[in-house]
Amino acid sequence: MTQIAQLHLQHFRNCTQAQCKLSTGLNLFVGDNAAGKTSFIEAIWLLATGRSFRTSKSHHLIQHEHTQSVIFSQVTSSHNADKTHKLGMQKNTTNTVLKVDGEPVKGQIHLASLIPVQLLTPESHRLLEEGPKARRQFMDWGCFYQSSDFIQQWRLYQRALKQRNHALKRHLPKAQVQLWDHQLVETALKIDVIRQDYLEALEPYLMTFCQALMPEVEEAVVCQYRAGWPKNTDDLLSLMTQNYLKDSQVGHTQYGAHRADIRFKFGNQEAMNTLSRGQQKLFVCALLLAQASLHEKVVHEPVIMLIDDLPAELDENHRLKLLELLQVLNIQHLITSTSESLIPILNPENSKIWHITNGEVTEKRA
Ligand SMILES: Nc1ncnc2c1ncn2[C@@H]1O[C@H](COP(=O)(O)OP(=O)(O)O)[C@@H](O)[C@H]1O
Numbered sequence: 001m002t003q004i005a006q007l008h009l010q011h012f013r014n015c016t017q018a019q020c021k022l023s024t025g026l027n028l029f030v031g032d033n034a035a036g037k038t039s040f041i042e043a044i045w046l047l048a049t050g051r052s053f054r055t056s057k058s059h060h061l062i063q064h065e066h067t068q069s070v071i072f073s074q075v076t077s078s079h080n081a082d083k084t085h086k087l088g089m090q091k092n093t094t095n096t097v098l099k100v101d102g103e104p105v106k107g108q109i110h111l112a113s114l115i116p117v118q119l120l121t122p123e124s125h126r127l128l129e130e131g132p133k134a135r136r137q138f139m140d141w142g143c144f145y146q147s148s149d150f151i152q153q154w155r156l157y158q159r160a161l162k163q164r165n166h167a168l169k170r171h172l173p174k175a176q177v178q179l180w181d182h183q184l185v186e187t188a189l190k191i192d193v194i195r196q197d198y199l200e201a202l203e204p205y206l207m208t209f210c211q212a213l214m215p216e217v218e219e220a221v222v223c224q225y226r227a228g229w230p231k232n233t234d235d236l237l238s239l240m241t242q243n244y245l246k247d248s249q250v251g252h253t254q255y256g257a258h259r260a261d262i263r264f265k266f267g268n269q270e271a272m273n274t275l276s277r278g279q280q281k282l283f284v285c286a287l288l289l290a291q292a293s294l295h296e297k298v299v300h301e302p303v304i305m306l307i308d309d310l311p312a313e314l315d316e317n318h319r320l321k322l323l324e325l326l327q328v329l330n331i332q333h334l335i336t337s338t339s340e341s342l343i344p345i346l347n348p349e350n351s352k353i354w355h356i357t358n359g360e361v362t363e364k365r366a
């Protein structure tokens with residue numbers, strides 16, 4: 001399922017009401033600073049993932065002086081325009097109601113599985129700089145769509161981890177901590193295999209897009225996966241047992257799938273140390289494009305790419321290169337920019353331009 005055919009917003013941030021019939025290729029949202037461009041991207045990301053990339057507070061997302069915001073989208077299969085679903089989210093300050101085809105659903109997963117979106121913002125290069133959380137999220141995004149078992153294992157793991165950490169923190173008896181070890185280890189090992197397989201499948205795609213976007217970098221990229229426990233561990237359960245004392249001293253579980261990470265290397269150098277800031281941004285684009293291509297290959301549906309403030313992200317030549325790749329990959333993309341002239345329209349047939357002023361969105365007539 002994977003084009004947004006329609007998008008409706010109501011009382012979301014500074015947008016009172018918006019209705020857009022999106023194009024299947026490029027949708028360019030143009031507006032001055034504070035017009036509401038990022039809010040638009042944020043609304044789609046929120047509908048798809050249940051999270052905002054700017055705030056964790058619901059009341060920030062609801063238009064001032066209103067009690068509820070609504071995001072609604074109709075998504076269609078790129079292969080079969082008759083295959084459509086209606087996704088809805090109603091949010092007040094304390095509660096979120098999710099709907100698929102008019103029926104309330106429990107759990108974001110029902111929406112996420114119908115609308116795979118990727119996000120590139122001027123903050124995306126943090127994927128390389130910051131702690132492992134963002135890299136795990138990147139990896140798990142792919143695992144979620146590729147392995148039907150992943151989400152189940154991940155949930156079981158999270159539950160066991162939470163309970164184990166709770167017992168450690170409260171200094172409950174050792175047996176109450178170790179009660180969770182078996183489930184923790186069993187699910188960690190399953191998650192581990194899925195993650196390894198995913199990164200192995202991703203690597204050749206990543207090489208291709210690094211080559212396309214940064215041909216000047218000679219060494220090939222390597223993804224080094226870190227499981228979240230020492231490499232030479234052959235029995236994770238024993239490691240947990242051995243590590244109990246340390247875990248109880250620090251009050252949480254030190255080894256496990258929640259500590260996994262990826263090191264991206266060019267030659268012997270970490271990407272973060274060898275690439276310039278500009279190249280780091282290109283590398284993050286390559287990561288997303290690699291994921292998008294692999295997703296299409298395995299799931300047979302394209303992803304939707306959200307790109308906030310593209311001119312802040314890439315220079316003119318690389319903007320063009322990225323737009324060309326998105327057209328070739330046939331990915332619906334929503335891009336924001338403060339100026340129309342900064343984004344070339346490569347294929348007017350599948351592109352639309354939208355103007356945003358004070359949260360109001362209008363389609364620009366050619
Ligand atoms: N809950 C809200 N209600 C009303 N206006 C809001 C709310 N949250 C943010 N805004 C305003 O919405 C505007 C749009 O912000 P943003 O989407 O970041 O714009 P842009 O990306 O175009 O610069 C800003 O002026 C901001 O003050």
Ligand SMILES: [Mg+2]
Nearest residue numbers: 037038039309
């Ligand atoms: Mg913005």
